[in-house]
Amino acid sequence: MKSKKFSEAMSEIDNRYINEAIHYKKNAKKNSFFKWGAIAACLCLICIGGFLFSYVVQNQLQPSAPQVSILPTQKQTFVLISSLLEGSNSYSNEAAEETAAVSIEQYKGVYVKTISVDSDTLSENIGSAVSGTEAWYYVSGHTDLQYLIQNDNDVYSLWKFKCFDSDEYPYSDVLKLVYKIDSADKIKEIQVNPATMDNTDSGKAIQKEIGTHTVTDDKEIETIYQILSSLTCYGENKWDMIDYGNAEAAADKETSANEAVRLGRYLTLVTSYGNEIDGLKYTEVSKMFYEFSGIAYNQLSKGKAARICKIFHIKRSVENNKTQQSSQPEEPAVSSITQARISNAMSNHKLPFVSSSAVYEKPYRLHVVVSSNAKEDLAPEIKAK
Amino acid sequence: MVEDEKIIELFFERSEQAIRELDIKYGKVYHKLSYNIVNNRLDAEECVNDAYLGAWNAIPPARPKPLLTYICKIVRNISLKTYYSKKAAKRGSAYTIAMEEIEACIADPDTVEAKIEIRELVCIIESFLDTLTVENRVIFMRRYWFFDSCKDIAGRVGLTEKNISVRLTRIRQKMKKYLIEREVFI
Numbered sequence: 001m002k003s004k005k006f007s008e009a010m011s012e013i014d015n016r017y018i019n020e021a022i023h024y025k026k027n028a029k030k031n032s033f034f035k036w037g038a039i040a041a042c043l044c045l046i047c048i049g050g051f052l053f054s055y056v057v058q059n060q061l062q063p064s065a066p067q068v069s070i071l072p073t074q075k076q077t078f079v080l081i082s083s084l085l086e087g088s089n090s091y092s093n094e095a096a097e098e099t100a101a102v103s104i105e106q107y108k109g110v111y112v113k114t115i116s117v118d119s120d121t122l123s124e125n126i127g128s129a130v131s132g133t134e135a136w137y138y139v140s141g142h143t144d145l146q147y148l149i150q151n152d153n154d155v156y157s158l159w160k161f162k163c164f165d166s167d168e169y170p171y172s173d174v175l176k177l178v179y180k181i182d183s184a185d186k187i188k189e190i191q192v193n194p195a196t197m198d199n200t201d202s203g204k205a206i207q208k209e210i211g212t213h214t215v216t217d218d219k220e221i222e223t224i225y226q227i228l229s230s231l232t233c234y235g236e237n238k239w240d241m242i243d244y245g246n247a248e249a250a251a252d253k254e255t256s257a258n259e260a261v262r263l264g265r266y267l268t269l270v271t272s273y274g275n276e277i278d279g280l281k282y283t284e285v286s287k288m289f290y291e292f293s294g295i296a297y298n299q300l301s302k303g304k305a306a307r308i309c310k311i312f313h314i315k316r317s318v319e320n321n322k323t324q325q326s327s328q329p330e331e332p333a334v335s336s337i338t339q340a341r342i343s344n345a346m347s348n349h350k351l352p353f354v355s356s357s358a359v360y361e362k363p364y365r366l367h368v369v370v371s372s373n374a375k376e377d378l379a380p381e382i383k384a385k
Numbered sequence: 386m387v388e389d390e391k392i393i394e395l396f397f398e399r400s401e402q403a404i405r406e407l408d409i410k411y412g413k414v415y416h417k418l419s420y421n422i423v424n425n426r427l428d429a430e431e432c433v434n435d436a437y438l439g440a441w442n443a444i445p446p447a448r449p450k451p452l453l454t455y456i457c458k459i460v461r462n463i464s465l466k467t468y469y470s471k472k473a474a475k476r477g478s479a480y481t482i483a484m485e486e487i488e489a490c491i492a493d494p495d496t497v498e499a500k501i502e503i504r505e506l507v508c509i510i511e512s513f514l515d516t517l518t519v520e521n522r523v524i525f526m527r528r529y530w531f532f533d534s535c536k537d538i539a540g541r542v543g544l545t546e547k548n549i550s551v552r553l554t555r556i557r558q559k560m561k562k563y564l565i566e567r568e569v570f571i
Contacts, residue, residue, distance in 0.1 A: 004469070009506040010530055011462055017514055018454045021526035022414075024519070024542065153451065 023153045078141030079125045081275060084116050084158055101165060102136055104145060104177050108165040110236070111148060116158035122149050123156045144180040146275055162279075163236050163295050168360075171231035171297065179277055181269075184225035188270045190215040192312050195264025195281065197244070206261045213313060220311045227304050228280075231289060231297045232360050238296035244283035259285055265312045284314045298360055301333035335359045338368065389452040396444040404437050411453050415460045421532035422464035423471070432467055436460040461530070506569065513563045517556065524549060525556050 098113040116122060126149045127138035137149045148159050161178050175181040191214050194207040215221060234241060245260035263284035269277040279291045287305040289297040300308065308314070339359040345351045357370040387406045395403035415436065419429035436459040449455035514522050520542060527533040527541065535553070539546045 005503070005506070006529075007465060009503050009510055011458065011465070012503060012507045013514075013530070014511055015451070015454045017511070017522065017526055018457060018530060019451060020519070021523050021530065022453060022457075024523040 019153055076127050076140045078274070079139050081139065081147050084122065084125060084139065084147070085114065099162070100150070100159060102130065102145075102148065102159075103132055104164070105173075107169065107173070107177070109145065109178065110162045110165050111159035112162050114147075114158050114160045119154075119156040122158060123151075123154075125149070126151070126156070142273075142275075144271075144273070144275060145178045146277065162293065163233065163291070165235070167235050169233055169235075170229075171233050172229040174233065175229060179269075179271065179275070180273075181225075181271060184218070184222040186272050187221050187225060188216075188272045190221060190224060191268040191270065193266045193268065195244070195261050195266055195283070197264065198261050203261050210262070210313075215311060223307055224311060227300070227308060228289075230304075234296045234298075236291075236293045236295045239294040241296040242283075242288065242290045242294065243286040244281075244290070245285040259316075263314055263316065265314065282308060282312065284309055284316065301336070303333075342368070342370070389450070392452060393444060393448055396441070404441065407437065407440070407452075407456065411456065414453065415456060418457060418531055419460050419464040421534075422461070422468050428467055428471070429464070432464040433460055435463045439463070509564065509567055509569055513560055516559075516563070521552060521556055524552055528553055 100111050100113070101108045102111055103109070125140045127140040127142060130136040130138060130145070130148065135151050137151065138145070139147050139149060146161050148161075150157050150159055161174075164174065181187060191212065193212045194210040196207060197203075198206075215224065244264055260283075265282045267278075267280040267282065269280070271277065279295075280289055281291060282289050284305065287300045287302075289300075309316075336359075339357070342351070342354075342357045342359070346354055346357065351370075354370050357368070359368050387410065392403055392406050392410070395406060412433070415433045416429055419432040419436075420426065423429050423432060436456055439459045440456055443449075443459075447455075514525065517525065523542060524538055527538045528535075533541070535546045535549045538544075539549045542549070544552075
C-alpha cells in the first residue's frame, strides 16, 4: 500500500522532472581520459610558461610584446546571422512573439523567438554558453548578445534581443552589453530607410521619393553614436509616449499631414563585426527614437534633433517650418534649464537635503529624480519653469 | 527522424503512420520503461500498444509537448496497472482479494496517512526534489520513475554502480527525514 501510494504520487509529478531525467547527459569530468588529459594539458602549460619566462628574461623582451590570449570565440567559425534566419523580413520573424528572459549583468533581457533554420542546423552553429545560464548559447564566433541560441532539451531555437525588462534604462547599456558597441568605431555604417507604416500607393510614392541612403561618414556616425548613447529607454508597450504622426493621413491628398512617412526613418546599424541591428526607428514628428513593440525613448533636444534630421535627410515641409519657427523660438531644452536651476539651488545651499539630482525629458513630461526627503524644497524650483 | 510536431500532425490527420513514427522514434524508451515495471516482454509489448491506443484517443484534441514525456506517463500508468492486477492474481487467495476490495474504504484514524491526499504528497515530493542537486535528482527519477537498474543509471550519469547505490541510500534517508519533518508517513 505504501509503495503503491508513493508510486501514484510519482505518476502525478511535474513533467519537468521527467524531462530532466530523460535528457540528462553524463558529466564529462567523470571520464578518466579527460581527467588525465586535463592534467597533461596543465603540465604542458606550466612547461610552456616556464620556457617563455626564461626566454623573456634571457632576451630582455619588451613587456609590450604581443600576448597570446585564447578566447573561446577564436576557435569558432564566425556565422552570419542571416544564414540562420528563415526569410528576410524581420517583422514576420517576430510575429510569433514567444518571449524569454535572459540575465544580462544587472538587467533581464527580453528575447523573442525568431523563425530560423531547423534545430539540427542551429545546433551546429552554437558558440560558447552564456555565463550564468544553462540553456543559452552565443552564435558561433559571436561575443554579442543580439541573437542567442536556446537549447531546450536538445531542441535548438534562435532568439533575438528585444529590450531590457525595466521601465527606464540608458540605451548605452544596450549598446555595450548586448551589441558590444562601446565606441563609434564599432559601427561600420548606418542604413537609413524610409518609414513603411503607410503602404498605400500614395505612401509608397513618398517612400520612393525619400529613398534609402547609407551613412558612412565617420563624423556623422560619431554624432549618431553619441546621441544614441545619451538616450533613455522606457521599455516596451509605450505607444502612448510615441507620436509618429497620422499614418492614414498620408494617403489623403486633401490634408498635408503626410509627415508620418516624410518625417520617419527606419534604421539598420551595421557593426564592424557584421551584425545588422534593425530595430531602431526615428520620427521627427515627436523628435524621438522608438522601436517595434512600442519601445519608447526620450524626446531629443532641438539641437540633437536638428543634427539627426541633417544626417537622415529629413526635411520638414515649408509650412511646418514656418509655423514651428514662429511659435517656438530657439531655446535650450527644458530639461537643461530645470537641471541648471536645481544644480544652482544645490550649490547655493537652498536644497540642503538634496545630495544628487537628475532630469530626464519624456515626450509629455519632465522626470526629475533627486535624493532628498524634503519635497517642499524642490517645488518652487520645478514650478519656476 | 521525424519531428514531434510532424508526428502530432499525423495524429490530427488520423493517419496510422503517426503510431509507426512514434514507435520508430521513442519505441525503445517506452518498451524499456514498461519492461522495468512488468518484467515480461509480452506484457510490456501489450502495455506499450495500449499506450499508443490511449495516445490515439487523446490526440486530438490534446497537443502534448513534449510528446515523449506525455506517452511515457501513459505507458507508466498502464504498466503499473498491469503489474498490480498480475500481482493480485498471483497471490490469488480469497482473503487477499477480499481485503483489497475493502482496503479503499478503510481509513486508520490514528495516522496522518489517511488525511494526506495524493496531490499534497506530490507537492511535498516535488519540493524535496528541488532540494537535490541535478545529478541526484536524475538518479532518483531514473530509479523511482523509470525503475532503471543501478547499472543502467551508472552508465547514464557516468558514475560507478556502487556509487549510485550509495547515493540512492542517502537520498532515501534524506527523503525519509524530509517527509517525517512534514508529518507524512506513507
